[in-house]
Amino acid sequence: MILILEAAFGFIALVGAISAALIRDSYGKLISLGVLVAGILPFIVDRGYIDVAITVALIAPIATIFVLMVARREEA
Amino acid sequence: MNAIFALGLAILVIGVLSVAFVRPKTYVARLINLEIPAWGLLLIMLTYDEALAILTFVAVTAISTFVIVRLLSWRDASC
Amino acid sequence: MIALYVVAAIAVFAAIRVIVEKNTGRKLPYANVLGFAVSGAVVLLIDHPLALVAAAAYFVGSTLESNAIASTYAGGVKR
């Protein structure tokens, strides 16, 4: 990949990781986790593993929904 | 050093530190922070060209999240 | 080639706006812009028929995630 694009998507992934670590609200944490996945998906595609990219794109929301099952109970 | 490898190491270190020193000391925050080093480790595994290993790792991460969620729901409202 | 730079710049802008915004309900449209930009970048990076499937899978997945977060957030507020 071109260096500028690598820097851009790496910046997105790093920002997602840091904010997911620092934000205290649990919905904000989950949205930041989505930003982290959005940052690392272009790297997977650029290596040529499109099947891995499809699997990651389908499994990441399922893990989020599993976590939401606990977050809903905590909110109530 | 490869850029993907360096990025994966950085995310792994951030995730491990955030799990160790979790800010609101609840189980949910710790569980969400536990997802961060998993993605960092996936990025490191991407450097070594093993597609099947990455697929297995992603699936096992999701299943272990589900297992931990069930485990948390057994303890009642204490979390 | 310039289309890829435009899409990457919009992705960076949307990521910064997601992090800076405080309210959960107003965070989700920015996350939607990020999903559009990344699924466009996936297709622009690799010109292969499976890349279309990957972009559609990522887009539907991110939409489903936003949908689940928004409906849980609505239920939590109403209660």
Place this chain on the structure above:
Amino acid sequence: MLDEILHIMAAAIISWILFVTVDIFFKLPETGGVSGASAIARDIEAGGGALSGGTMMGNIVCSPDASAGTLLAACGVYVAGIPGGLAAAVMVYVGNRICHDPGYAGTTGAVLATFVVYAFTLAGFAATDFIAGMVIAILTIQGLSHVHASRLLARLWRVRQ
């Protein structure tokens, strides 16, 4: 270089008109399809926007609409011509069904956008211009300013009524 930038701007305007027309034609600003869409609309209204425009933005967030159909149809035409665009329409329909939505707006938008993008491909545009243009168009709706965007959408919705 400059030519390509002008093409991207023109594609952004064309796809903006296309997906806003289809979305307003299918009455998206009327009700929130799922409960999350109304929550987003309430938050946007609390931030100073208009309610019906906020409902349409919430519907775009919560299920793949004509905007997603336009983007994926442009991707499909770039990858595989007209069959790619129709395959993208099928995928948008499946995504709509996953998200508990009827799926008329997304499928119609995808099929319409396939032919529009293909026609402009014959006229000298590249399909990549439409991908970047659609991302710019969704940025102007959802990304720049929620207050002004929702007021603009509410004014368009009042015109349709």
